[in-house]
Amino acid sequence: MNPELAIDFFKTTVVFALYIAAPFLLLTLVIGLVTSLLQSITSLQEQTLTFIPKLIGIGGLLLILTPWLLRSLSEFAITMISRMGTLGH
Structure with missing residues (x-):
């Protein structure tokens, strides 16, 4: 395997991992911002209040996105395995 092909495999894998993780990261960002805004408006400074909304949001998003995931x-996996078959030639 030449270095260019290895770098391409690694780059493809990292970009795909970001593509898969992005919806979950964006959801936790939005929930965290909304919770922080509500905490600052109500002057309620409890650190554990963000955990339950994020947990429920991630669980709901996981149920919704399971077919896509x-x-x-x-x-x-099929694409990467088929590309690995061409490495020996």
Whole structure:
């Protein structure tokens, strides 16, 4: 395997991981910002109040995105395995 191909595999994997993780990261960012805004408005400074909304949000998003996640992960795996088959030639 030449270095360019290894770098391409690594780059593709990292970009795909960001593509999969982005919806969850954005959701936790929005929930954290809204919770922080509500805490500052109500002057309620409890650190554990952000945990439950984030947990519920992540669980709900996981249920909603499960078909997309499974399809994307299986397509990525098939693509990478088929590309690995061409390495020996």
